Amino acid sequence: MSSSDPMQRDQNEILSDDTVLIVGGGPVGLLLATVLAFHGVKSLLLERNKTTTKWPKMDLTNARSMEIFRKLGLAKGLRSRGMCNFHSKPNKNSNTTFIGVASHIPYTVLFSSGLSRDKPITQWLHPSVDEYRKNIIKQNDGTHPLEPYQRISQSIFEAWLKESCDSNPLIDVRYGWKVELVEGYGGDVKTTAVDVDSGKRASFVSKYAVGCDGGSSKVRAGLGIPLDGGPTPGYVLLVHFKSTDLSRLQKQGQFWHIFFIRNGQMGGAMIAQDEIDTWTVHLFLPLEADHLSMSSEDAVYxxxxxxxxxxxxxxxQVLVRSTYRPIIAVARSYSALNGRVFLAGDSAHQNIPTGGYGMNMGIADAYDLGWKLAAVINGYGKKGLLDSYELERRPVAFMSVEHSKVHMGTHGAISEILQPDPSMVDANCDEGRRLREEIHKHYQSHDGENKDLGVEMGFHYKSPINIPDEEGRPEPVWEPSCYSPTTLPGVRAPHVFLNDGTPIFDLYGKDYALVEFHDQIDRGSSFLVEAAKEISVPLKHLILIGEDNARKIWQRPLVLIRPDGHVSWRGDTIKDLDAAKHIVAAMVGSNMMVSGLKVAFGCSGSDLLFTQKDEFVIEKMGDFQT
Known part of the structure; x- marks a missing residue:
């Protein structure tokens, strides 16, 4: 539902307790509103711009994000926009043509010393969506995501998501409202904003507010939450343009990304936003360089x-031109005002674009925070559930930021490989061939960018809402390059196809799910169902019979799944109703029950509250101190 006439709005609005105020209408804010609506919760979204972004920004929705969109019923819609985009290029039968990235096109990345050369130095052969999907079906062992990734420019992605929000009666989207201040107001939150057309000021009082307003977040700054980190050396000139000169652009082959060596180092890149006519060039520049003295065309050349x-x-046509300076930073806190205001997306963390973690992390933030806010507003979630948002998502931000640096380091190492004479890289001699072979080997042995599934979906949420295994059971070793299938509490449960081809993922339902691999033994699952029913926690009891492959991959006969697909608890049996009540109390964030957990699960309350590895956080914090 859109509101466009500022004269029809009250200057002061008191939002109902079941309405969340969202600051920022980019992908993260729009998705948060979508997740809340999915769980029956209303939202009011304020965005300072009058339209969605014209900038390309992100260009890949990764596999884990696609799983999230599948849960929300939006994956097919997103793919339809990514594979069939609207362009105002008339043909004889229509005012528009439909072009995009067809599902059979591979996501090839080239590494080149320049398009004047006949061929690239090396390449990464990322599979197409079709090929990726075939691999998922063929290797049904839990190591793959359910959904392949999808190429789609943020300008298209954001417009599509806003259309979805506009049509949702639970979402009030108001573009053209610039938020100036978010502050406490008794036990609530007051957000002050200005209508950019009329200049009229209005205040909105809500129980909860979320800052999804980007790297220069007014919400974060106004609440005095510092960022640990800062800008990287150098900056980037971005030129987004149209060209149908495919014979020259694709001289070295069709590509998704192509990286160029320039001045003896990695000096720039080009991205194919579709496979027809839309491209983005990034020119890497030192801080002292004057980009204003260079035309957009010359930057591309x-x-x-x-x-x-x-x-x-x-x-x-040159569509847009801008400069940006990559920043590596994580907010020191993800919440304020006693858990009434939260940060998500770039307002909470910023990283180098390599790896595509930025927007995809923001999608995961919105998904995690959305279902937790909805649970609390719907009456069965407790404050501990909201407290778990920072405990779970902030360590993931540190890990993702670190790996974006790792990927950038892969490109940065080229300058060392090219020493002492970078000009030899194009030479038709033994030294030139040796340099090109060394670059080839370097990129083939450091090929994690856009394929490190451990980073994208293998992270382990450690917080009190996930009940740890009994002591003595070793945790699987985490690797950035792969997802190791496990139902360890806090980890995303493995995707697996059941005997009839149905993904187990599609059977979870909307909220919590207790998955039971039934083997004719009474394992006490009814106690958990009864305990959830007593406090009105929506829980689906999914009983699976004869699913030996899934049972082996899932490791336990009883696995409790959170609304986001992560595991909250697993076990062989539930001994009685009291034990079941302890599990339910923990999973919905009942802090008062934490002391009881040490009786049921053999660990202390402090162990539960501080299960994340504090030494990891402290070590990483040291890298980002300003």
Whole structure:
């Protein structure tokens, strides 16, 4: 539901307790509103801009994010926009043509010394969506995601998601409202905003507010939450343009990304936003460089030329041009005002674009916070559930930021490989061939960018709402390069196809699910169902019979799944109703029950409250102190 006439709005609005105020209408804010609505909760979204972004920004929705959109019933819609985009290029039968990234096109990444060369130095052969899906079906062992990734430019993604929100009666989208201040107001939150057209000021009082307002977040700054970290050396000139000069652009083959060596180092990159006519060039510059002295066309030619000087193409239209300086930072806190205000997305963390973690982390933030806020507003979730948001998501931000640096380091190492004479990289001699072979080996042995499933979906949420295994059971070793299937509490449960081909993922339902691999033994699952019913926790009891493959991968006969697909508890039996009540109390964040958990599960309350590895956080914090 959209509101566009500021004269029809009250200057002061008191929102109902079941309405969340969201600041920021980018992908994270729009998705948060979507998740809340999915769970029956209303939201009011304020965005300072009048339209969705024109900038390309992110260009890959990763596999874990696609799983999230599948849960929300939106995966097919997103793929339809990514594979069939609208362009105002008329043909004889229609005012628009439909183009995009067809599902059979591989996501190839090239590494080149310049398009004047006949071929690239090396390449990463990321599979197409079709090929990825075939691999998922073929290898049904829990190591794969359920959904392949999807190429889609943020300008298209964001417009599609806003359309979805506009049509949802639980979401009130108000673009053209600039938020100036978020502050405490008794036990509530007051958000002050200005209508950018009329200049009229209005205040909105709500029980909860969420800052999804980007790296320069007014919400974070106004609440005095510092960022640990800062900008990286150098900056980037971005030029987003249209060109149908495919014979020159794709001289070295069709590509998704192509990285160019320039001046003896990795000097720029180009992204194919679709497979027809839309591209984005990134020119890496030192801080002292003056980009204003360079035209957008010359910037494109400089990047494409690599080590060989400018390489000209026919540019039909420059769409947008900007500069940005990559920042590595994590907010010191994800909440304020006693858990009434939260941060999500770039307002909470910022990283280097390599790996595509930024927006995809924001999607995961919105998903995690959304279902927890909904549980509390719907009456069965407790404050501990909201407290778990920072405990779970902030360590993931540190890990993802670190790995974006790892991927950037892969490109940065090229300058060392090219020493002492970078010009030899194009030479037709033994030294030139040796350099090119060394670059090839380097990229083939450091190929985790956009494929490190351990980073994307293998993280372990350690917080009191996940009941740990009994002592003495070793945890699986985490690796950034792969997802190790496990139902360890706090980890995303493995995707597996059941005997009839149904993904177990699709059977969880909307809220909590107790998955039972039934083997004719009474394991006490009815106690958990009864305990959940007593306090009105929505719980689906999924009984599976004869599913030997899934049972082996899932490791336990009883596994309790959270609304986000992560495991809350697992076990062989539930001995009685009291034990079941302890499990339910923990999973919904009942802090008062934490002391009881040490009786049921053999660990102390302090162990539960501080299960995340504090030494990891402290060590990583040291890397980001300003």
């Amino acid at each position: 400089t990047v494409l030329g690599g080590m060989g000087g400018e390489y000209e193409i026919k540019i039909d």
